[in-house]
Amino acid sequence: MQRLGKNIDGYRGEGIEIQSVLEEVKVAAATHGWHRDSLVISSGAELVAYRKRNDSAKKRVYLSTGIHGDEPAGPLAILKLLQENYWPAHIDVWLCPCLNLTGFPLNKRETALGIDLNRDYRHFLSDETRAHVAWLKDQPNFDIAVCLHEDWEANGFYLYELNPDNRPSLAENIVRAVAQVCPIEGGDTVDGWPTKNGIIRPQVNPEERPQWPESIFLLTAKTRQAYTLESPSDFPIEIRVAAQVTAVRTVLNAI
Ligand SMILES: [Zn+2]
Structure with a gap:
């Protein structure tokens, strides 16, 4: 499978109508009995999060996406997972279907105010990260956290694993x-990280990092095992959504 060749100096593929995707998310979640939390931020925008708990559940999984407004496959994958309603009974799930509401209408990575939310989880300059973290602090710890992203430069799917306890x-x-x-990234390095078979295992000391992505915050506060999934956004959107759905399903089935 070949790249589309659209992404010359950034993501140039299709965007999504994020509010209509979130409306479909709301309908699917309500249909299948999810609890909805509303996190209203100062701009009046409403970040939403969903929880589904089973009485017998023994594992907790956290899913989040839509932190970069030029990465549409993640919110679409979350919608598909909700509509298909396949969630193993032994798992409780928490999910955030879109963390950057203002970036999507602009089809750009940052918020409308120009903040890269995925660098804002140490100093919390944005209303979005402050509201998100306040909500997270009310939730229990997670066995696994999964953040769904896309990479406009990638030649295939890859992931980051943070797993300091091995x-x-x-x-x-x-x-x-x-x-x-979906094709898998075959390069030996991605964004400067050594990469093998599409897997990056960064050895990170959070204290040495001046800016934290969501995953580092999660590792310090909410989980000891985190995956950042990266679908290659120069491929057709159906392929990227299938990659994300498949990856999440694999996590759900494996724990
Ligand atoms: Zn991203």
Whole structure:
């Protein structure tokens, strides 16, 4: 499968009508019994989060996406997962379907105010991250956290694994499953990180990082195992959504 060749100096593919996607998310979540939390921020915008708890659940999974407004596959994948309603009974799920409401209408990475939210989880300059973290602090810790992203430069799907306690890794399982539906990044380095078979395992000391992405915050406060999924956004949107859905399903089935 070839790249589309649209992404010359950034993401140049299709955008999504984020409010209509979120309306569909709301309908699907209500249909299947999810609890909806509303996090209103000072601009009047409403960030939403959903929770689904089972009495017998033994594991907790957190999913988030839409933190970059030029990465539409994540919110679409969350919508698909909700509509298909396949959630193993032994897992409680928390999910944030879109963290950057103002970036999507502009089809750009940052918010309308120019903030890259995924660098704002140490100093919390934006209303969005402050509201999100306040909500997270009211939730229990998670066994696994998964953040859905896209990369406009990538030649295939790849992921970051943060797993400082060396728990059983899900990375190889995820890549193997995604390879059935989407090309895998074959490069030896991505964004300066050594990469092997589409897997990046950064050794990070959060204290040394001046800016934190969401995943680092999660690692310090909410979980000890986090995956950042990156679908290649120079490929057709259906392929990218399938990659994200497949990756999340693999996590749900494996824990
Ligand atoms: Zn991203």
